Amino acid sequence: MNSSIELTDVTLDYNLYSVRAQSLRNTVLNMAVGGRLIQEGKDVTYVRALSNVSLKLQEGDRLAVIGHNGSGKTSLLKILAGIYSPTSGKVDVRGRISSMISISVGLDIEASGLENIRNLAMMQMMSDREIKKRLPSIVEFSGLGAFVHMPLKTYSAGMAARLTFSVATQMDAEILIMDEWISAGDADFQKRAADRLNSMVDSAKIVVLATHDYQLAAKVCNKVMTMESGVPTFLGTTEEWLERSSAA
Numbered sequence: 469m470n471s472s473i474e475l476t477d478v479t480l481d482y483n484l485y486s487v488r489a490q491s492l493r494n495t496v497l498n499m500a501v502g503g504r505l506i507q508e509g510k511d512v513t514y515v516r517a518l519s520n521v522s523l524k525l526q527e528g529d530r531l532a533v534i535g536h537n538g539s540g541k542t543s544l545l546k547i548l549a550g551i552y553s554p555t556s557g558k559v560d561v562r563g564r565i566s567s568m569i570s571i572s573v574g575l576d577i578e579a580s581g582l583e584n585i586r587n588l589a590m591m592q593m594m595s596d597r598e599i600k601k602r603l604p605s606i607v608e609f610s611g612l613g614a615f616v617h618m619p620l621k622t623y624s625a626g627m628a629a630r631l632t633f634s635v636a637t638q639m640d641a642e643i644l645i646m647d648e649w650i651s652a653g654d655a656d657f658q659k660r661a662a663d664r665l666n667s668m669v670d671s672a673k674i675v676v677l678a679t680h681d682y683q684l685a686a687k688v689c690n691k692v693m694t695m696e697s698g699v700p701t702f703l704g705t706t707e708e709w710l711e712r713s714s715a716a
């Protein structure tokens with residue numbers, strides 16, 4: 469089966485259960501940073517993080533999603549990864565997805581590194597057989613050694629990052645969804661992490677990468693989508709985008 473992504477008029481609202489708009493009286497409700505705050509009566513009741521986003525990607529496409537803080541990049545990736553359903557519109561994603569956005573959500577600080585690796589792998593939809601097969605290489609790549617038997621609460625931030633990265637990048641993804649180019653661990657680990665990410669990007673059929681880094685976008689991606697307040701402001705090839713940016 470061919471991998472593909474098709475979004476049609478996708479809108480995503482986050483309900484806020486009413487935030488008194490009076491406290492926002494002196495601020496402009498909709499600014500360049502963040503999604504659109506939607507007001508009903510006196511209260512702000514939801515944030516429109518994505519507004520009528522349509523997108524078609526096929527095998528070979530590497531899309532960079534670029535925008536200010538709060539413009540909707542992560543929300544879009546979460547929709548693609550199936551973490552959120554859209555408020556309206558249609559999402560059709562075909563292919564095995566590896567998403568490197570929400571993986572650390574499933575960490576259990578009381579459990580050992582090894583138990584956490586198993587849990588995270590299960591959340592990545594790996595089968596028991598696959599986990600068993602891949603466990604040694606996940607542990608080896610993490611470089612955590614005997615620490616994999618210790619509870620996660622004894623880990624430094626960098627050690628925990630090594631663990632999640634090692635699991636997230638162990639799958640053969642057809643569709644790779646990334647929120648920023650992950651840089652985990654110390655200098656030595658970062659070099660190995662970059663090599664692994666590069667090879668994942670090479671072998672994935674479709675890549676979607678949210679980034680603030682224009683150079684990285686131009687290097688890795690053949691398509692670019694820019695976003696402002698949840699609205700796509702440009703969608704085209706990287707060459708077109710570079711031409712526009714240099715003309716602007």
Ligand SMILES: Nc1ncnc2c1ncn2[C@@H]1O[C@H](COP(=O)(O)OP(=O)(O)OP(=O)(O)O)[C@@H](O)[C@H]1O
Nearest residue numbers: 482502503515517536537538539540541542543544
């Ligand atoms: N759980 C939530 N509840 C309410 N609003 C949210 C929630 N998550 C995100 N938002 C809002 O949705 C909008 C889009 O956020 P999103 O995280 O998608 O932006 P982003 O482009 O990824 O930002 P950044 O570059 O800072 O990571 C923002 O206005 C944000 O305040």
